[in-house]
Amino acid sequence: xxxxxxxxxxxxxxxxxxxxxxxxxxxxxxxxxxxxxxxxxxxxxxxxxxxxxxxxxxxxxxxxxxxxxxxxxxxxxxxxxxxxxxxxxxxxxxxxxxxxxxxxxxxxxxxxxxxxxxxxxxxxxxxxxxxxxxxxxxxxxxxxxxxxxxxxxxxxxxxxxxxxxxxxxxxxxxxxxxxxxxxxxxxxxxxxxxxxxxxxxxxxxxxxxxxxxxxxxxxxxxxxxxxxxxxxxxxxxxxxxxxxxxxxxxxxxxxxxxxxxxxxxxxxxxxxxxxxxxxxxxxxxxxxxxxxxxxxxxxxxxxxxxxxxxxxxxxxxxxxxxxxxxxxxxxxxxxxxxxxxxxxxxxxxxxxxxxxxxxxxxxxxxxxxxxxxxxxxxxxxxxxxxxxxxxxxxxxxxxxxx
Amino acid sequence: xxxxxxxxxxxxxxxxxxxxxxxxxxxxxxxxxxxxxxxxxxxxxxxxxxxxxxxxxxxxxxxxxxxxxxxxxxxxxxxxxxxxxxxxxxxxxxxxxxxxxxxxxxxxxxxxxxxxxxxxxxxxxxxxxxxxxxxxxxxxxxxxxxxxxxxxxxxxxxxxxxxxxxxxxxxxxxxxxxxxxxxxxxxxxxxxxxxxxxxxxxxxxxxxxxxxxxxxxxxxxxxxxxxxxxxxxxxxxxxxxxxxxxxxxxxxxxxxxxxxxxxxxxxxxxxxxxxxxxxxxxxxxxxxxxxxxxxxxxxxxxxxxxxxxxxxxxxxxxxxxxxxxxxxxxxxxxxxxxxxxxxxxxxxxxxxxxxxxxxxxxxxxxxxxxxxxxxxxxxxxxxxxxxxxxxxxxxxxxxxxxxxxx
Numbered sequence: 001x002x003x004x005x006x007x008x009x010x011x012x013x014x015x016x017x018x019x020x021x022x023x024x025x026x027x028x029x030x031x032x033x034x035x036x037x038x039x040x041x042x043x044x045x046x047x048x049x050x051x052x053x054x055x056x057x058x059x060x061x062x063x064x065x066x067x068x069x070x071x072x073x074x075x076x077x078x079x080x081x082x083x084x085x086x087x088x089x090x091x092x093x094x095x096x097x098x099x100x101x102x103x104x105x106x107x108x109x110x111x112x113x114x115x116x117x118x119x120x121x122x123x124x125x126x127x128x129x130x131x132x133x134x135x136x137x138x139x140x141x142x143x144x145x146x147x148x149x150x151x152x153x154x155x156x157x158x159x160x161x162x163x164x165x166x167x168x169x170x171x172x173x174x175x176x177x178x179x180x181x182x183x184x185x186x187x188x189x190x191x192x193x194x195x196x197x198x199x200x201x202x203x204x205x206x207x208x209x210x211x212x213x214x215x216x217x218x219x220x221x222x223x224x225x226x227x228x229x230x231x232x233x234x235x236x237x238x239x240x241x242x243x244x245x246x247x248x249x250x251x252x253x254x255x256x257x258x259x260x261x262x263x264x265x266x267x268x269x270x271x272x273x274x275x276x277x278x279x280x281x282x283x284x285x286x287x288x289x290x291x292x293x294x295x296x297x298x299x300x301x302x303x304x305x306x307x308x309x310x311x312x313x314x315x316x317x318x319x320x321x322x323x324x325x326x327x328x329x330x331x332x333x334x335x336x337x338x339x340x341x342x343x344x345x346x347x348x349x350x351x352x353x354x355x356x357x358x359x360x361x362x363x364x365x366x367x368x369x370x371x372x373x374x375x376x377x378x379x380x381x382x383x384x385x386x387x388x389x390x391x392x393x394x395x396x397x398x399x400x401x402x
Numbered sequence: 403x404x405x406x407x408x409x410x411x412x413x414x415x416x417x418x419x420x421x422x423x424x425x426x427x428x429x430x431x432x433x434x435x436x437x438x439x440x441x442x443x444x445x446x447x448x449x450x451x452x453x454x455x456x457x458x459x460x461x462x463x464x465x466x467x468x469x470x471x472x473x474x475x476x477x478x479x480x481x482x483x484x485x486x487x488x489x490x491x492x493x494x495x496x497x498x499x500x501x502x503x504x505x506x507x508x509x510x511x512x513x514x515x516x517x518x519x520x521x522x523x524x525x526x527x528x529x530x531x532x533x534x535x536x537x538x539x540x541x542x543x544x545x546x547x548x549x550x551x552x553x554x555x556x557x558x559x560x561x562x563x564x565x566x567x568x569x570x571x572x573x574x575x576x577x578x579x580x581x582x583x584x585x586x587x588x589x590x591x592x593x594x595x596x597x598x599x600x601x602x603x604x605x606x607x608x609x610x611x612x613x614x615x616x617x618x619x620x621x622x623x624x625x626x627x628x629x630x631x632x633x634x635x636x637x638x639x640x641x642x643x644x645x646x647x648x649x650x651x652x653x654x655x656x657x658x659x660x661x662x663x664x665x666x667x668x669x670x671x672x673x674x675x676x677x678x679x680x681x682x683x684x685x686x687x688x689x690x691x692x693x694x695x696x697x698x699x700x701x702x703x704x705x706x707x708x709x710x711x712x713x714x715x716x717x718x719x720x721x722x723x724x725x726x727x728x729x730x731x732x733x734x735x736x737x738x739x740x741x742x743x744x745x746x747x748x749x750x751x752x753x754x755x756x757x758x759x760x761x762x763x764x765x766x767x768x769x770x771x772x773x774x775x776x777x778x779x780x781x782x783x784x785x786x787x788x789x790x791x792x793x794x795x796x797x798x799x800x801x802x803x804x805x806x807x808x
Contacts, residue, residue, distance in 0.1 A: 065428045100429040111443045112802050118441065120434040162439040162806055169691055169806040171439060216439075216691035216806055236691065236762045244689065295436075 010073070010093045012301070012332060014367035015348055017052035017074035017092075018388030021365060022328030022348045023307045025185070025197035025261035026273035029352075029390070030359070031311040035076055037197060038134040038146030039185035041086035046358050047079040047395040052388035062378040069098070073386060078134075079395050085137045094130035095253075097156040099123060118164035126156030128177050128207075136185070146185035152207055152253075153178050159224055167222055172214040175290070179207030181255060193265035199258060201279065206254035211289060215241040249290060254282040259303070269313065275305040285337070299337040305330045312354045324352030324361070330369075341374040346382065356392075363388040438808045441693075444686060447800040449697075451665045451677045451776070451792040455729045457535035458653050458672035462780045464612040466506070466619075467651040468519050468595055469604030472785040474670045475654045478542060479607075480529045481506075481619045483581075483591040484647035488623055491642070492582035500624045500639075502581070504550070504572040504593065507608045507617040511565045515555055517603050519595040521572045522547035525580050527590040531648035535672075537731055539652050544596055550574055567617065570607070574621070581621075593619075610646045619646040653784060660726060665792050667712065667777060670784030674733070675776040676717070676724060679801055686765045690807040695761040699753040699776075699790040699799050706748070706788040711779035713745040714755045717772040735775050742769070745779060748788065761803065 032043040054073040076090035136146035161168035221232035259277030307328035313321035334342040346369030369382035553570035608617040665675040715737035742760040
C-alpha cells in the first residue's frame with residue numbers, strides 16, 4: 001500500500017528475506033531448513049548469521065505515483081544445539097509508517113475582509129521493529145516444535161500541517177509502540193519426502209501506543225521542527241509551551257491466525273511447497289488520532305503461496321550444483337475492517353550461491369506484485385529486490401590449540 | 403580464496419545498486435477534510451480603556467522647546483555642559499583662552515534676534531534629564547542665575563546658497579572663572595534658556611539626542627597654545643569643543659479635559675492610557691496557535707493627521723485604582739517590555755498593533771493579563787495628541803485574532 005502513501009506491514013510486502021524466498025514455513029534456505037521457521041533450525045549443521053537487505057518500489061501507474069526506499073529487511077543469528085534444539089535471535093522491520101499526503105485542492109477562507117488560501121498536508125515517518133527470540137526442539141525424527149517470542153517496538157513521528165499566509169502551522173506528534181506476539185511452529189514428517197508444517201500466531205500483549213501530541217506551532221523557518229534557529233524563530237517560542245499529557249492507546253494490533261505448509265520433494269533436489277494461511281486482527285483501533293488519515297485497516301488476510309525449489313548439491317564441485325533456485329507465486333486477499341478489499345498476486349524468483357564446505361550462502365531475489373483495491377480503480381505495482389548473505393560457523397565449540 | 407574474490411566482484415555492483423537505491427516519496431493527493439486542524443477567528447470588541455496623566459518629561463526628545471504651542475507652555479529649557487579636560491586649560495600657563503562661545507542650533511531660517519531667548523547660567527545642579535518635570539519647577543525663578551542676554555544669530559548655507567541651519571551664539575567669557583572653578587567640588591555647569599519678555603514666542607532647537615555632536619548644544623573654547631621647540635616658540639591658535647551631557651525642556655501641560663469615549667496619547671500633555679482586553683486562558687481552545695492578533699484602534703484624522711507612533715506594553719504589576727484627574731509624578735504602571743512591547747505607526751485613521759506574542763502567552767497561561775499600557779513613542783511631536791475612539795460605535799477598539807486549533 002506504500003504507493004498510496006499509507007504505509008504497510010512488511011510481511012505483506014514481497015519476501016520476508018532473500019534466503020527463504022516466498023515461503024515462510026517450508027524449507028527453502030536448505031533442503032530441510034527455513035530461516036523463518038524455528039521448528040526447522042535444529043537441522044542446521046552450523047550456526048548462521050544471516051543478513052538481508054532490500055530495495056522496494058511501489059508505484060501506481062495511472063497517477064504516476066512512485067515510492068521507493070531501501071532498508072535492512074532481516075538480520076538473524078541461529079545457533080543449532082546438538083541437532084536437537086536451537087536458539088535464534090532476529091531483528092526485522094514489522095510495520096512501515098511512511099505516509100505523505102497533500103490536500104487535493106487549495107481551499108480558502110474569509111476572515112476580516114481578507115481571503116486566505118490554505119492547503120493541508122500530512123506526513124508520518126518511522127515504524128515498528130520486531131525483535132524475535134526463537135527456539136526449537138526436535139522430539140523425534142517426525143515431530144519438532146518451534147516458538148517465536150516476538151517483541152514489537154518502535155516509534156513514529158508525524159506532522160499535520162495547514163499552510164496559509166506564508167508558512168505552515170504544524171501539529172507534531174510522536175507515537176511510541178510496544179507489544180508482544182508469539183508464534184508456535186510445528187514440523188511433521190509423515191513420509192520421507194513429504195513434510196507438513198503449521199504455525200499459530202497469537203498476541204501475548206496486543207500492540208499499544210503512547211501518543212505525545214506536541215503543541216501547535218507556526219513553522220516560521222519552514223524546517224518542520226519546532227525550534228529557534230535564528231533569525232527565524234518558530235512561534236510560539238518552544239520553551240513557552242508544554243506537550244499534552246501522554247495518551248496511551250491499547251489494542252492497536254492483535255493478530256491471531258494460522259498457516260499450514262506442505263513440502264514435497266519431486267526429485268532428489270527439487271521440491272514443491274505450498275502454504276495457506278489466515279490471519280485476523282482483533283484490534284479495536286478506536287482512537288481517531290491513529291485512524292487518521294485512513295480510518296480503515298486490514299482486518300483479516302487469507303494467503304496462498306506456492307513455490308518450486310531446487311537445492312544445491314551437498315558435495316558436488318560443479319558450479320551449477322552450488323546454486324539454489326526458488327520461484328513462487330503468492331496470492332493475498334486482505335479484507336479491511338470496513339468492507340474494502342485488497343488482493344495481490346505476486347511472483348518471485350531467487351537464486352542462491354552456496355560456497356565453502358560449511359555452507360555459506362549468498363541469495364538474490366526479485367519480487368513483482370500487483371495489488372488491486374476494491375474502492376480504487378488504479379493498480380499498484382510492487383517491485384522488490386533483496387540480497388542476503390548467510391555466514392556459517394561453529395559457535396561455542398572449544399577448539400583445539402594449534 | 404579465488405572463489406571468494408570472484409564472489410565479491412559479483413556482489414559489488416549488486417550491493418552498490420542497492421545502497422544507492424534512490425529513495426523517493428511522492429506525496430499522495432488526497433482529501434484531507436477530516437484533518438483535525440482548522441482555522442478560526444475570534445473578535446473581541448468589549449475593550450475598555452482609561453486615560454491617566456503622568457507629568458511629562460521630554461528628556462529623550464530630539465528637540466529643545468521654549469515658548470507656547472498648541473496650548474502647551476514650555477517656560478524653560480535646561481542644558482548641562484559636561485566635565486571635560488579642556489576646562490583645566492584655564493590653569494595651564496602655556497594656554498591662553500581667548501573666548502568661550504555657547505552655541506545652540508535651530509532649523510528655523512526665519513528666526514529673528516528679538517525672538518530668541520536669554521541664556522542663564524548656574525554653577526549648581528538644577529535638573530535631571532530623565533526624571534525632572536514641571537512639578538519640580540512650579541516655583542522656578544532665574545533671579546539667582548547669571549543672565550547672559552540674547553544670542554547672536556549666524557545663518558549657515560551650503561555652497562549653493564541653500565539654507566542649512568542657524569547658530570545661536572552667546573559669548574560667555576564672563577563665566578570663565580565660574581566654569582573652571584576648582585574650589586567647587588560639586589560644580590555643575592547648568593544653563594537655562596528662557597524668554598525674558600512676555601511675548602508668546604516659540605522656538606525649537608536641536609537637543610543633544612538629535613545628532614552625534616554636530617548640532618548638540620556646546621561650548622567652544624578658543625585658545626592659543628604656546629609650544630617651545632628648541633630655540634623657537636610656536637603659538638598655535640585653535641579651539642576645543644565641549645558638548646552638553648544633558649538637556650531638558652520643562653513642559654507644563656496645564657488643564658486637560660478628557661472625554662469618556664476617547665483615549666488620548668500625548669508626550670507633551672503626559673497623556674497615557676490603560677487598555678483592558680478581556681482575553682483569558684480560556685478564550686481560545688486549548689492547544690491553539692495564533693497566526694495573527696491585531697489590536698485595531700481608530701482615530702480621528704481631522705485632529706491627528708500626521709503619522710504617530712504608538713506603543714503598547716503589557717502591564718506587569720497589579721492594577722490600582724486609577725484617578726484620571728490626578729497627574730502622577732511617575733508612571734504608576736510597570737510594563738513588561740521586550741518581547742511583548744509592540745509599536746506601530748498610525749495610518750489612514752487606524753492604528754493596528756500586532757499583539758500575537760502576548761496574546762499567545764496569555765492563552766498559554768504563561769502571562770497574566772493585567773491590562774496594557776498605551777503610550778506615545780517618545781520621538782513623537784510632544785505638541786500633537788492622538789485621540790482614539792473607545793466607545794460603543796463600530797469604529798471603537800477591537801482585537802481580531804486568526805488562530806489554528808486542533
